[in-house]
Amino acid sequence: MDAHIQVNNLNVYYGRQQALKDVNIEIPKKQITVIMGPSGCGKTTLLKTFNRFLELTDGAQITGEVLVDGENIYDREVDVTEVRKAVGLLAQRPSPLPMSIFDNIVYGMHIHRMKRDRREYKAAVKHYLEIAGLWDEVQKRLHDPATSLSIGQQQRLCLARGLAVEPEIILGDEPTSALDPISSQNIESRLLDLKQNYTTVIVTHTLRQARRLADYVIYMYLGEVIEAGPAKEVFTNPKHERTKQYLEGLF
């Protein structure tokens, strides 16, 4: 497997409570990996180790390695802002920045000094809004507050904003759970379109969404990875009893 992210002996503790137990997994390049498992099993925690968001939580401790393209992102020499630029995050609830739709997209490009002049920024804003499928809806109101958009539109804006800093990896923590069915479907089809170009890791609590999106599946239970493998194999022929029970909807 051509692994984009490789996790070695990863343990995470919140205070004394252990949230991840000796996780060893590989996440394939330019495919959609879905992390599933019952609530509280550590899906969000695992995702947060990929963009070093765990260090924003007081009392969270981490041991082990997370390699992105073979480089340990927890290495002392690594710049956390570069990690987060390369590993984008689509949060559970969209959170637009307190600025216009246009400036929301520009923000990331601006702090990373990615464009030279206003013309380039304008072109980039259009480009990424088109990718997120939002351009037609907002092209006439680019300078309205981002909060004036519907929740579904806001989540697509957040997707566009994340893509604008040119990440290689997209993380999504139940990115459709706050959305209505049509908006959810919209985000799902964006993610499917994008997978040729990005490595995508999505946490989901709905099995059906997992089946629609997944190329590769990680099943977790109580802080441990129980099973990981290509979606076809895991869904049709789970090796582990717990995975089987989960897929049959027993809990």
Add this chain to the structure above:
Amino acid sequence: MGMRKKHLQKRHLVELFMKTIMRVSFVIVAGALGLILWTIISRGLPALTWDMVTQVPKGGYYMGKEGGILNAIIGSAYLATGGTILAILLSLPIALYLKAYLGDSKWGGCVRLSLDVLWGIPSVVYGAFGFALMIVFGLRASLLAGIIVLALIELPIMTRAMDEVIRRMPEDLEHAALALGSTKFEVALRVVTRQMLPGIVTAVLLAFGRGIGDAASVLFTAGYTDRISTSLMRPTASLPLAVFFQLGSPYPEVQQRGYAAALILTIIVLAVSLGSRWLSARLNKYTVK
């Protein structure tokens, strides 16, 4: 038909009763405000000449019938502006410290409670306290002493208002910016500031409004003078005291000048609050609620 209005049902009566109470209290408040404004305007307007706002008092110290109160207008502007700036320099760090280190802990609660108590203390007490401090430091009644006392008065209002603004800052917002690879400084400068600025502006102008209208605190500390103040170490005139002294005069003409001074003060406060509303509405356009 079970859908007709049942007027005599208890819950409808309660509703009617509460509505009536609310209307009555609104009328009382609006009436009182109207009456105050009417008094100030009807008595002050005739004396509000061009001279009043462009000249200093002529003859008979501040109790004279000639000249204007430019000294008090400028003095109040200096006092309130200086006090507000000093209060910002103290309040912002306290509010940030409350958020960053004390949070909702027991100590945080203690600090907030103390500030709320300080808010409620009458300003004459601040004046007396300021006066006591001045004696200790050998300071005479001066613009500087007035500014310091006004800053102390404004401090609790400003700090608590800022504290509320900072506490209402959604954490998601910082995370969203960090997830794009911002440094913490960029988050503070480009995101947090934008989100909080309208609230901070409101807090500052609220405190300014309290500072500029306060008479008792500057009475002991800033003194009074007929001249336009030019030095931090010399006494200064102020609008609230111009009102206070002139209204205390037995001469109707001087009293009328007192009402005119009150009118000017009211107009300044009104302008500041309208300005702050306009500004915060403008800044608020993009904030996340």
